[in-house]
Amino acid sequence: MTDQLKKYLFQDHSTRIQAVKLTAEWQTGLSHQSYPDCVQRLLGELTSAAVLLASNLKFDGSVVLQLQGDGPVALIVVECGQGLTIRATATLRDGHDIPAGGTLQSLLNQHGQGRFIVVLDPNRKTTDLQPYQGVVPLEGQTVAEVLEHYMRNSEQLDTRLWLAADAQNTAGLLLQKLPGQGGTSTTEAGQAQDTWERACVLANTLKPDELLQLDTDAVIHRLFWEETLIAFDPQDVRWWCPCTRERVANMLRTLGNEEIESILAEQGHVDVACNFCGKPYRFDPIDCAGLFISHINQEPEGGQSLH
Numbered sequence: 001m002t003d004q005l006k007k008y009l010f011q012d013h014s015t016r017i018q019a020v021k022l023t024a025e026w027q028t029g030l031s032h033q034s035y036p037d038c039v040q041r042l043l044g045e046l047t048s049a050a051v052l053l054a055s056n057l058k059f060d061g062s063v064v065l066q067l068q069g070d071g072p073v074a075l076i077v078v079e080c081g082q083g084l085t086i087r088a089t090a091t092l093r094d095g096h097d098i099p100a101g102g103t104l105q106s107l108l109n110q111h112g113q114g115r116f117i118v119v120l121d122p123n124r125k126t127t128d129l130q131p132y133q134g135v136v137p138l139e140g141q142t143v144a145e146v147l148e149h150y151m152r153n154s155e156q157l158d159t160r161l162w163l164a165a166d167a168q169n170t171a172g173l174l175l176q177k178l179p180g181q182g183g184t185s186t187t188e189a190g191q192a193q194d195t196w197e198r199a200c201v202l203a204n205t206l207k208p209d210e211l212l213q214l215d216t217d218a219v220i221h222r223l224f225w226e227e228t229l230i231a232f233d234p235q236d237v238r239w240w241c242p243c244t245r246e247r248v249a250n251m252l253r254t255l256g257n258e259e260i261e262s263i264l265a266e267q268g269h270v271d272v273a274c275n276f277c278g279k280p281y282r283f284d285p286i287d288c289a290g291l292f293i294s295h296i297n298q299e300p301e302g303g304q305s306l307h
Contacts, residue, residue, distance in 0.1 A: 002169070003237050005055050005084060006216050009230040014178055014192035015199050017229070019216045020051045021171040022086075025239040029088055030167065032278035037167075038102035039073060039090050044165020045143040046078045047088045048172030051237055052161070053147075054080035059129055061122035067138065067146070068115040069108030072096035076108070085240040089276050104142060114138030116146050118154075151176075160200055164208035171211040173219065175199050199224075241277035248272050248281045253291050260288050 002023040009016055026044065035043065046065055054063040060082055067076040071093075078088040092098065099106065108114045116136050122129035134154050140146040144161040151159035158177040164170070177196045180189055202223045210219060220229070252260060252270065263270050270283040283291075 002215065004216065004234040005051055005237055006220070006234045007055070007232040008220065008224075009232075010195050010199065011228040011230065012188075012191055012195055014180075014195045016174075016176045016178060017199070017220070017224070018052050018055060018174040018176075019172070019219060020048050020237065021169060021211075021216050022048070022051075022237055023169050025086070025237055026165075026170045027168065028239045029086070029277065032273075032280065033089065035090055035092075036098040036100070036102070038100065038107065039076075039092070039098060040167060041165045042067070042073075042104060042107070042143060043076055043078070043088055043090050044170035045163035045172070046076055047080075047086060048163050048165065048170045049143060049147050049161060050078040050080040050088075051084060051086060052172050052174040054082065054084065055235065057082045057120075059120075059122050060126045061120065061129070064117075064119035064121060066115075066117040066119070067104075067108055067143075068117060069110075069138070070113035071107050071110035072098050072102070073107040081240075084235055084237040086237060087239065087241045087276055089278070104140070104146070105138070109138045112137075116150060118150060158196065160203065162203060162206050162208075162211060164211040166212060169212045171216075173203060173206065173211065175203055199227075202227075239277075241274060241279065243274040243277060243279055245281055248274075249283075249291055252283065252288070257292050260291065264288060 002021045003025045005018065005020045007016065007018050026047070030040070046067060050063055050065045057063065062079050062081040064077065064079045069075065073090060074093050075091040078086065080086045114137070116138050118134045120132040122131065134150070136150055136154065138146060139149050142163070144163045147161050148159055151157050160175045162173040177192070180192060206219065206223060210222070214222070252272070260270060264285055270288060272281045272283070273279065
């Protein structure tokens, strides 16, 4: 099965394994967005990473991961909610060529000003927790290395990631050494370290093509068939963006009838695309006239751009 997150735990409860593979939902996310292959790969890898991290949230809210760049790519951002709903997008700088062999560093950190940003965003309706934002330099040659560096230095958690993405699939594997419980003996601590080191050695044999071509069960069996693992129920992952035609209509109303008429006179219609998922919305003259016939004042909605 694809479009699922699966979790496992070593028998001694010292190391967790998490794996995700997205196919249909990833292709849904790309259906209105077109990027060069190297950018699409980075976006996919960050998407899998966001799912792997969001699955461990202890509050109602979302994880937002951002690669903020000073090169041809200005921003790559992914949001994953506690219910494993995802959305992702990338912003390219106008007038900058994207080389076919572009890497994380060449695309986002040409002048050393790139940043990796983690935002933990609680749901204001269900919790009094405040948002948290962590910002670190863009250190590492891959998305996985950037995440590992952040987790090691900001969260003090030993974490390893293996990520891969193409136009059809995005997939990821996470290993994380869990903190020892109070009263853990020296022997138990040594066994936990042995488990962690053995898990990392096994996972290091995983190739990107295997992540993309094999299903999650096959990946886990291939790596850990000699280990005793505790398996948990899989969790579905789905693409979701809150943009709707109604929200776009509300935004257009804020422009006013005169501005809308001006766009219609020039183009014959109004085209709007969601800035996050790229989904297009078209309003013809009849649609636009209806915007102002029975107008109920509403707060303007952001997140769209006119074309």
